[in-house]
Amino acid sequence: MITVSDIHKSFGKVRALRGISFNAPDGKITGLLGPNGAGKSTALRVLYTVLKPDQGAATIDGIDVVADGLAARQRIGTLPHGAGLYPHLSARENIAYFATLCGLDKGIIDDKVSSIISLLDIDDFADRRTKGFSHGERTKVALARALVHDPQNIILDEPSNGLDVMATRSLRDLILKLKDAGRCILFSSHVMQEVAALCDDIVIIAHGKVAIDDSIEGIRSRTGCDDLEDAFVRAIHWVEPE
């Protein structure tokens, strides 16, 4: 369960977030949608505590991300934008490194790593060094690394970026599986169709503010557009730029 209330964040003169609020409940998939530069990544970075909000609060399972960042990070698995791997380590070693740092018991790490490897279907290249991996292979390993400790909350920053059709499809299946397991999934995208195909709730943001936060049906009726792309374009025009 993730809650965000009235978060502001500026970088020098640029006001990246101007008061953002939304909730991402357990057992649901929440999509964070917005054009490039809308503030999606900044919002997610505040949630996984690498950025501190100037104002406002966010909680992960009720834990404040500013007051107790360590405990909050314990409850999330993240796939940051353009996540990189260690090229001299094999995929398995990359995943095991993160599993160990997440505090998993030594005895179960090997099993956990093996099961996430087969879940994400990366057995074929699991024991190769990641140097020279394709973008899709890298993303899969990074995803495995984020999920290896069974986090309750999963934050994915544009996970399908650069993935081919097959990889996107298996990612979608995985996200649905996690939803059925009662996890809270929050992911960002700038592709309306992708979000529509997966999400229970969609938060559209533009210029650092929430334009609309509703289910797909709700968004259709409130914007008066049947076509989701039209709805998206109309909604982001509701927000005044600075």
Next chain:
Amino acid sequence: MRPLLTVFAKEVLDNFRDRRTLISALVMGPLFGPMLFAFVINLSIERSLSDADSTMELQVIGAENAPNLIRYLESRNIEIVDGPATRDAAIEGVKAGTLDVVVIIPETFGSQLADGIPARIEVIADRANTQVERDARRARSALRAYSQELSTIRLVARGVSPLVMRAIDIDDVDVSTPSGRAGILLGMMSYFLIFALLMGGMYLAIDTTAGERERGSLEPLLSLPVTRDQLMLGKIAATCLFMSLSLLLSLCSFYVALKFMPFAQLGMTPNFGPAVVVAAFFILAPFILVGASIMTLVASFTKSYKEAQTWLSIVLVAPTLPILIVSILTLRPQLGFMFIPSLSQHLLLVDMVKNEPVNMLYVAVSVTSTLAIGALLTWICARLYRREGLLG
């Protein structure tokens, strides 16, 4: 403690697989220094030894005017060659560098000698040309010795003791030991050791911030349930390990290299046995923390891997500055110097190589102050790692 060890173990494994780190840590630093050192020392030893033994060619104009002098010069291993035809040609030749040294014996030489007035001989050389100046010096000193010999014969012929020409007898008493003389030459060894030490951890220090960021692995790492202090300290610990490996290998390669250098011919015996190698490691070891933290600190301000490399090459040179200043001013070791990292290690090492008693107070001050400065720099690194701007 466990995350710190995990980070440490991963960094060690990662870097042992990285050819670039391995080459700079285990090959470049440890071998390059001793080899260059051995080369320079061998060259300078050979040049200074070859002086008196080898036969030297000397261009002479008017050799027929002084047959006795020529015979004397030949007895001193100087081979006489006919010079150019005229004095002007000789001056031109020396100026242009086609001729080394030309001695001109005028026709008047014999008659001046017979009359007892100082007989004139010209030595044409270019003092700015250090290569040739050595030969010119040898020619001059041979001529001076011949003059001395003639004077002595003249005095004896007049019934005067040649001793009247020596009012004072100067006796040089050299108290230096063979090890002490070696200390002068081996003084620069400490810099090579510090250089190798820093090289060993350079790539790890860059990787801690700029490298992780450029690869895109910093953000996932920071989003793990681990404090940033633990990440930073684990990485600095791995950097320290590589630096100590580099240092240890350098000391060993110096130990081997010194065995092949002709120190005995120079009357030097460097005190650099296995015991000194071990002691030198422990004297230099505190500097590892300073090196690791200062490199990590400098790298953390840079935006990219390339930029970090540029700045760190300056850090590689920085420790020489205090050593250089003290060497130029030829200052004796004193307590104040022991507070300065790199300088204190250099001075203590030189004392050991010279086989002089090592002042234990100096060692204590050097170790504690260097460790304290290292700890302070590490603390600053950890503070900087907590910054938001770290992500760049």
